[in-house]
Structures are given as structure tokens and as C-alpha cells.
Amino acid sequence: TVLDPSKAIYVPRGVGNSFQALEDGTAYTYLVNAHWSLEQKKTYTFVNLADPELNIQWPIPLEESERSEADLKHPMLRDAKPMAPRRTMVTGCNGQLGHAIRDYVEEHGLEGFEFNDIDTFDFSDPAQYGRFDWSLYGTIINAGAYTAVDKAETPEGRVLAWKANAQGPALLARVCAEHNITLVHVSSDYVFDGTAELHDEEEAFAPLGVYGQSKAAGDIAVANCPRHYILRSSWVIGEGHNFVKTMMMLSNRVADPGDGLNEVTVVDDQYGRLTFTSDMADAIFHLLDSGAGYGTYDLTGSGRVESWAGIAKAVFDLTNGNGDRVRPISTEEYFRNAKAPVSPRPTYSALDLAKIEATGLDVPDWEKSLKAYVAKELTK
Structure with missing residues (x-):
């Protein structure tokens, strides 16, 4: 029966036992008995539920409705258990960055x-x-x-570098592409030759040594994963052995009258900024949580560009106030008497931070981070 043909809602056969819609404040239902014959189902019946003369109880009580066996066995919504969120795997968890990521997860109470x-x-x-x-x-x-x-310049090291930095990321990229997994990967300034004073994300690869070559190969593989973030860093400082801890130790030796070490030499013709692993961990979760566009992002500390010798002087001053005991030296002179293979270094390692800052990340100044880092180490 069609009580108001102008407002009838025509629905295709096979929609189920009932169909309800709301149009101009009027509710309609298309009633079909599951046991009707095909000929009976060809007849559409429309009922205006808003008509007070019909006296139809709506919604139909659950116990009076027709339900399939699957419906009868299915739990009520209140009893259904939600699917657990997909897990996050962290590889290389015992390295400097791995420790920082674990610390971030624990500090923020993250699960999975x-x-x-x-x-x-x-x-x-x-x-x-x-x-x-x-x-x-x-x-x-x-x-x-x-x-x-x-x-990495030795025969043994070359194999290990390519295995960890190129083959491993390529395998991760493949499994992530196959299973719709987001892959976060950390790159290096060594993928460039260091001739440009500031490197952005669009600069072409031109690695000088085996380490840089293997990292560039890994970047290329990861970039083929549809859901990826590559964070390019330089001069990484975190837990474990690193440049700042070494300079603190040498500062203590120079300050000790009985040690006999009066000064240290540090190269002054390589320029860049420090990347603290805690800042890198913050950036990783910022990109993941903010829904930033997939791709490559440069991430180091912000602030002025400095040489290794300049950073060493700052560490000496923060440790014992003896920054004047750092003697600048050229890279060529520093490695002149080296007995083992030496990888060529980029002269300029500073990275352009404009892209990641545009996502809303407030990148800390590396000098402030350095002061906090040294102060924390001095309390240990």
C-alpha cells in the first residue's frame, strides 16, 4: 500500500527483510517476508510509518524480528570485543636511537x-x-x-655495511609494501658529497665512501614503499659511545694534573649540527601522530652551523672550563699517519630543516640540547 506515492522510496530487491529511510521527516519501510516467492517479492509494498491510523510499533521488538542463523549467533554490540590496534616493531633497539625510542615509549605510556x-x-x-x-x-x-x-672501507666491513644498510632496509620495504605497513627509516648526511653548504631533501645522492653508498642504496629501497618516512640525520649523539662523551672524557684527562695530557686535536674543516637521539625520537612520533605526508625529512638540531673543533671546545668548557685546550687541525693532517683505511668525509653536513618545521615540529637548538646532555652526564 502506498499512502503517499510522491514520497515513495524505491529500493532494489534483495536488500533484506526491511529497509528504512528518512525523508522530509517521514519514515518508510519496505517490508519483505524472507519466505515470499520470487513473484511476491516483485511487488513493492510501502508503508508510511508516520500515519497514526496504522498503529505499527516501530522499531520492531528484537524478539519479534526475523533473523538469520548468523545473526542469532553473533554477539550483541555491547559484548563484541574491539580489534586490537596493529603493533609497532622497532628494529635495532639496542643502538643509540633504539634506546631513545624505547625511552619515549615508556615515558608516554605507549602500548603495542x-x-x-x-x-x-x-x-x-x-x-x-x-x-x-x-x-x-x-x-x-x-x-x-x-x-x-x-x-666500512675494509673488505669485511664493506659486506656488513651493505647487508645492514642496504639489503636489510630493502627487505623491510618489501614486507611493508606487501602488508600496508608504515616504514620509518633513518638516513645520513653521508649520502651527499658535502659540497653544498646546506642540503635539502631534493638533493641528488653523491656518496663519497662505502658507508654513504650503502645508506643511499637503503634510502632508494625504502622510498619505494608507499607508506614511508625517511629521516635524514647528521652527527648523532645518544646513549653509548659518541663524540660528546669522548670529549668529556678527554676534558677530564686534560684537567687532571697527573694525567699528562695537555691538549687534544680536533678537525675544524667539517661543518654541521648535532642530532640528539631524543630529538629524533620526538620527530619520528610527531610525523606518525600528525599524519604528515610520507617522504623524506631532514632532522638535526636547529641553530648555527659549527665545526667539530668548535663543538669540542663547547663540551670542554661545559665539562671543566678548559675549551682552550682544544687545538683545531685539518682533516688531512688528522689522518695523515693513519694505518687503517679512512673513509672520506663530507665537508658540509648541515641539513635544511624547513620541510619538517612546516609540519609543526619545534626543532630544539642543538646547543641547548648539548648543555642539557652534558649536565645530565656529569650527574652520573
């Missing part, structure tokens, strides 16, 4: 994280990927890398 290093998941080994159900993961943060720049 899995931390692996080479002893539990060697991401450069194709045979190990079958151990995981990748449908459970939504993000992989690759904090692992081979960073022994000079050892």
Missing part, C-alpha cells in the same frame, strides 16, 4: 610495541621474515644500521 635487535630479528636475513605474522603490524621503525664509517 615490540623491540628487536639482531639477536632476536636480523632484518637483513631474508630467511627470518617467515617467523612473523606481518598482518599484526602497522608500523616498523628501523633504528638499526652499520655506522662504523672507516671500518
